[in-house]
Amino acid sequence: MTALKRRGTFAYFLVLVTMLLVWPMGVILMWAYTPWSKSVKVAITICLTILTVLTVHSVCYFRIMPS
Structure with missing residues (x-):
């Protein structure tokens, strides 16, 4: 395996x-x-x-909701 290929694999990781x-x-x-x-x-x-918008929306919704 060449150094460039290993470097590319690490970059993807x-x-x-x-x-x-x-x-x-x-x-x-x-x-x-x-x-x-x-x-x-x-x-x-x-x-x-x-996913981020849905997560923030659900956190805000459940925080505002009365218990």
Whole structure:
């Protein structure tokens, strides 16, 4: 395995981990450093944005709801 291939694998792993833990930074790294197609990048960005909006909405909804 060449050094470039190992470096690319580590970069993909780093992008995926940051997408799971700190998604805004992971999305920025994905757009900057992965050779994935634009449609894949847009789909991942939209999915993560929708998940974040739904999570924030549900947290706010249950916090405001009287108990």
